[in-house]
Amino acid sequence: MNFLMIGDVVGRVGRNALHSHLTEIKKKFEIDFTIVNAENSAAGFGLTPKIYEELITMGVDAVTLGNHAWDKIEIIDYMESNPNHSIIRPLNFLNDSPGRGYKIFDHSNGKKILVCQVHTKLFINVPLNDPFYSLDTEIISLLEAGKANYSFLEVHGEATSEKNGIGQHYDGKFTGIYGTHTHIPTADARILSKGTAFKTDIGMTGDYDSIIGMKKENAIKRMRTGINSNRLEPGEGEATISGIVIKKESNTDIASIKSILIGGVLNREEF
Ligand SMILES: [Fe+2]
């Protein structure tokens, strides 16, 4: 099967880019299942029910979050009144947190696909359980019991070292492990030694003529003065869609991973 993962969609330009190109991307790479990080999709901060439903209508199968999960608080009521939702927040949020940290999807071809997300702990101001402990106690037993044909772990976090530590520790357990959150794609997509497809960060889907998706002027002013009163707003230039395509058949050990960059100032793909 072929899987598409799209990095943090930032604001309207990120959503518009997906709206314009997702169908052709899925066609070109013969994608069977799509995961999109949408923690910044609503004006840079959080996810609204309306945007979630738009993503699903576009052909997205699973929507992941991160430290911005609850910036738009209405998504919590939506998840509670729509229990079949496909929204996944970090598994290692504290125990009373709303939502779910993983979901096993039933594909129309009969295969089961597990999608989960953890948040790393360095340089992040969110209360978290230990990500290794959460994975060991909640996910690994499911994988070892054969509950999924394919499994993906999104590692949302700031430090490349910590993301590599989780990737290497769980090499061979998941079909793919990939990072999100920094909004800058790394150049290390590869198959790890025990067969897991890995990339430290898959980047953002937003305007790269910016500071990680936000308009430059106010972001720089904040850095230079320490005054946070200037509102950060998403950039309005054409977005680059940044992500990965992982290909793997469930009956073989051989996987492949390819990075994609489409549109905007980082464009690398011809359509
Ligand atoms: Fe984040």
Ligand SMILES: [Fe+2]
């Ligand atoms: Fe983000």
